[in-house]
Amino acid sequence: MAKAVLSKKKGAEKKELKVSSILITQPRPETEKSPYYDLARKYEVKLDFHAFIRVEGLSGKDFRKQRIDIAEYTAIIFTSRYAVDHFFRICEELKFKVSQDMKYFCITEAVALYLQKFILYRKRKVFFSADGSTPGLCDVIGKHKNEKYILPVTDNAKNEIALYLIKHNIKYTEGTLYRMVSNDIAPVMEMNYDMIVFFSPFSVQTLFDHNPDFKQNNTVIGAFGPTTAKAVEDSGLKLDIKAPAANAPSMVSAMDIFLAGIKK
Numbered sequence: 001m002a003k004a005v006l007s008k009k010k011g012a013e014k015k016e017l018k019v020s021s022i023l024i025t026q027p028r029p030e031t032e033k034s035p036y037y038d039l040a041r042k043y044e045v046k047l048d049f050h051a052f053i054r055v056e057g058l059s060g061k062d063f064r065k066q067r068i069d070i071a072e073y074t075a076i077i078f079t080s081r082y083a084v085d086h087f088f089r090i091c092e093e094l095k096f097k098v099s100q101d102m103k104y105f106c107i108t109e110a111v112a113l114y115l116q117k118f119i120l121y122r123k124r125k126v127f128f129s130a131d132g133s134t135p136g137l138c139d140v141i142g143k144h145k146n147e148k149y150i151l152p153v154t155d156n157a158k159n160e161i162a163l164y165l166i167k168h169n170i171k172y173t174e175g176t177l178y179r180m181v182s183n184d185i186a187p188v189m190e191m192n193y194d195m196i197v198f199f200s201p202f203s204v205q206t207l208f209d210h211n212p213d214f215k216q217n218n219t220v221i222g223a224f225g226p227t228t229a230k231a232v233e234d235s236g237l238k239l240d241i242k243a244p245a246a247n248a249p250s251m252v253s254a255m256d257i258f259l260a261g262i263k264k
Contacts, residue, residue: 017218017220017262018194019043019045019194019195019220019259019262020045020046020194021045021046021047021048021191021192021193021194021195022040022045022046022047022048022193022194022195022196022197022255023048023049023050023188023191023193023195023196023197024036024047024048024049024050024197025050025051025052025196025197025198025199025200025203026049026051026199027049027051028049029049035250035252036049036252039252039255039256039259042256042259043259043263045259048188048191048193050183050185050187050188051183052182052183052185052198052200052202052203052206052207053180053181053182053183053200053202053203053206054180054181054183055082055086055178055179055180055181056178056179056181057086057089057090057177057178057179058086058090058176058177058178058179059093060090060093060094063090063093063094063175063176063177064094066175066176068150068173068175070091070096070098070150071096071099072148073102073148073149073150073173074101074102074103074147074148074149075102075103075104075105075144075147075148075149075150076102076103076104076105076149076150076151076152077105077106077137077141077149077150077151077152077161077172078104078105078106078107078111078115078152079106079107079111079134079137079152079161079227080107080111081111081114082178083152083177083178084111084114084115084117084118086152086177086178087152087177088118090177098119100124101125102124102125103124103125103126103127103144103147104119104124104125104126104127105127105128105137105140105141105144105149106126106127106128106129106137107128107129107132107133107134107137107225107227108128108129108132108225108244109128109132111128112126112127112128127140127144128140131226132225132226132244133226134160134161134226134227137161138160138161138164141161141164141165141170142164142168145168145169145170147170147171148171148172149165149170149171149172149173150172150173150175151165151172151173151174151175152174152175152176152177153174153175153176153177154176154177154178154179154180154202159174162174180200180202182202182205182206182209182210183206185206185207185210186210189207189210189211193219194218194219194220195219195220195221195222195241195255196219196220196221196222197221197222197223197224197241197251197255198221198222198223198224198228198231198232199223199224199225199228199251200225200227200228201227201228201230201231203228204223204228204231204232204235204237205231208235216237216238220240220241220258221237221238221239221240221241222239222240222241222242222243222251222254222255222258223239223241223242223243224243224244224251225243225244229242240258241254241255241258242254
């Protein structure tokens with residue numbers, strides 16, 4: 001069990017922080033070789049997985065109703081792997097072949113590299129945010145203002161990139177490719193985990209949809225990705241673990257550093 005002593009304000013008693021149970025708000029890995037399990041064994045903690053959200057893709061028929069002719073656009077913006085998957089799925093359903101001249105603007109290098117699953121990466125023009133942030137991606141887009149962009153969105157997203165495009169008079173169209181749907185989280189929230197790790201702003205939203213009066217107390221909160229971290233902080237929660245970072249490119253490495261620190 002990992003634990004630490006945290007100092008409060010001057011004159012207050014010291015309180016011991018313990019992390020003996022962790023909830024990962026994603027589906028359980030398909031293999032037992034996941035580094036999450038290695039982490040659980042290393043620190044002797046209980047580790048559970050429960051997806052807070054699920055993705056429901058729109059059909060090609062529903063996409064057509066948005067009257068978006070992909071052939072009219074020269075660039076597309078991807079803020080997640082979900083967007084990549086569903087864009088190419090819909091293209092396949094519509095029997096549409098994406099132009100070799102299409103440019104791709106991605107929120108992170110990881111999302112950019114994921115494109116290799118669908119395109120010949122070296123022969124296409126792929127750009128990504130240097131620091132994995134939305135402002136970083138907007139800076140890159142700002143250097144290509146003459147492109148005509150498709151911005152894939154979910155049906156309930158608040159999009160900072162769209163605000164940037166509007167502000168700078170950059171031509172774009174939003175296209176809904178999939179929906180984020182909340183899963184039932186009541187069973188796991190009854191467990192009172194010492195740490196909860198989020199990977200999407202929608203997962204944070206699901207938490208408060210389930211319990212609008214959720215109090216963090218001593219629960220350690222982790223977030224992967226800048227938009228998720230922002231959602232955590234905007235909701236009034238204290239963010240304890242953030243990834244990716246210079247010394248922690250993955251959530252597992254960030255958790256490892258945190259647990260090692262409180263175990264001392």
